[in-house]
Amino acid sequence: MQPRPNHGLRPVFCTIVPPHLLDKLSQADDPVLAAPARRTLEADGARRHQRQVTALAFAPHPPRTADAVPTKPRRTLYDCRHGTDLPGHKVRAEGDEPTQDASVNRAYAGLGATFDLLLSEYGRSSIDGKGLPLIGSVHYDEKYNNAFFDGEQMVFGDGDGEIFLDFTLAIDVIAHELTHGLTQYTANLAYQGQSGALNESVSDVFGSLVKQYSLGHSAEQADWLIGADILAPRVSGDALRSMKAPGTAYDDDVLGKDPQPASMDDYVETRDDNGGVHINSGIPNRAFYLLATALGGNAWERAGQIWFDVLTGGELTQRAGFAAFARLTVAAARSRFGEGDEAEAVLKAWSEVGVATR
């Protein structure tokens, strides 16, 4: 099975903080909270539009020969110095000593940890499988309440310091964004409706797996939260999302309540957020959590391998829904592990969240 090339397809502009959350924040009575959120929303909206206009100019990087596939990351970090020109000023290249700037060093380490997991566990060199250099920019804009992958590079804001902290503080956020690149180079799931929610969920899955891998946490030890380290102390909540218990990540007087459903019974039909891509992703997220904890041990080994096989296997279509994805995970479990506990646990996980597998 060969992964499909994605010639001519539009890269996704994906932010870690969804528009519905920033929208809520921008309506806060306190201008200290509302102003940065409004600014971030406007900047994201403009950039989303810009991506659409320049979409046709996007072309995949030329393939390299197989014997030249690198086994070491090639990272370059830039500092935007609170401006919005990308990539900004070059501050750290691969192999350079750490800088005085902790944001630069954290982004460098997070990109490295993601590269390591992909290569050592799944045999993939970088997000394109050909050692693609990884580019990150920190200190983007002022009080920018987001981090994003724009199809070519990662960008991190410093947060407003009131609700959101420096986005490089969370390794799962870094890995989440980079996984959008992995998806772009493989299944290229369309960023709308269920396929969009799968795109988001896959980023949460590998975001969490990179965090677990770097901490040496088993499925039982993991917190199964996304973005726990970027919420300021004043927020009533644990994280942006919970894979273990979608809908319980936060319940805050400014941010409102986490809107994620935990099963198909509570699936949210909406036109916002590209049809709820950051909302309904709670359903496949919980299926992965249920599988990983049922199997036990390190989640990146068997559960992560099954998800990776589906994402990169070439059979997942760009507009796949939850049921199609679920069926492929059952097939991937059988083809890699036979008719054993793994396939049985995959079936049970999807059934618990109400997604049919046959």
Ligand SMILES: [Zn+2]
């Ligand atoms: Zn995302």
